[in-house]
Amino acid sequence: MPRPPALGTRWWLTTPGRLGFVLAVPLLGLVNQYLGFLVLIAAIVLIWKGCPWQKGVKVAATIGAMALLGAVIPDPPEGGASDTVAQADAKGAEKERTAAISPSPSAAGEQERPSEPPPQAPDYRGLRLDKARDKAEAAGFGVGEHDASDQDKSIFIRLNWTVCFQKTGRTYGGTKTIDFGAVQTGAPCPEVDGGAIRWPKMPDLVWKTWRTAQKEVLDLGVVPDHHLRADTAYGNDLLPDEGEYGDWRVCVTDPAEGADVTLDTWVTLELTDPDNGCPQPDRGHDGRVDLPDRDDDGDPDYRDPFPGDRNRDSTFPNGLPDSSGSSGGGSSGGHWNCPRTRWC
Structure with missing residues (x-):
């Protein structure tokens, strides 16, 4: 029967002491898992430092101590904390x-x-x-x-x-x-939060007067007045002064009928005098059709006071004659050279 160690000998350095540390690991792990972990570290140090045991025995004792601690520590919740958070987020989204x-x-x-x-x-x-x-x-x-x-x-x-x-x-x-x-501001609300905006569509305005078409476009509620402009349907035509083409007719709209009209849309209505009719798209050049112009002065015949005289058109003040050829000049004794004008 072996004798107990001498009083001066450290008991935990003996074989029974080392075994006692190994067996204490699961017992203290039941009390507190962190305390059990600390005792496990101490037991491993005692097993491998200055211990006369064979290497195989040391390995077996180390594995046994770790297994004993693992057996008494409670398992974490299945799926981990991240899964729990994800489930909570999913419930919140629902x-x-x-x-x-x-x-x-x-x-x-x-x-x-x-x-x-x-x-x-x-x-x-x-x-x-x-x-x-x-x-x-x-x-x-x-x-x-x-x-x-x-x-x-x-x-x-x-x-x-x-x-x-x-x-x-x-x-x-x-x-x-x-x-x-x-x-x-100015855009219609979607039917549901996060849904698509149902923009108004460009109406059919062909052959309506400028006065009517202008009102219909502005009534869409998304086109500011300065985003709506009038232009001529014919390349060589010229709009009258503003306010004087209210009865002119729409031939072409940009954007075309049925297109979305948004806050960023600029609308152009191409107009013609109602006596002319709208141009045929395949009869022009460079995408524009010209009205008849017999004297080729850039002023279409329908509004040219002198359609056969290239030197007189609507931009030359109503055919006002040139007074440079008058004999006396001035207002007394001089005479305007005015044959073939409305002034003679």
């Missing part, structure tokens, strides 16, 4: 999709309190975004904003945007929140 309030995303990016109803807020829809924000902040709301269309544009100048949707909520800290879905 809640957003099925919410009965506006389908706008959560304001300020914070989760809402599930146990409290969303706070009440005035209806800010239809207001300019900057004014809606000011009013909501004054009412104690934390305010968020986003593009309500499927274009997902960044909002830089709020005074150029109009509120279409709003959604209220509360953060876990109790702050009231409101999130605005807005579109550029």
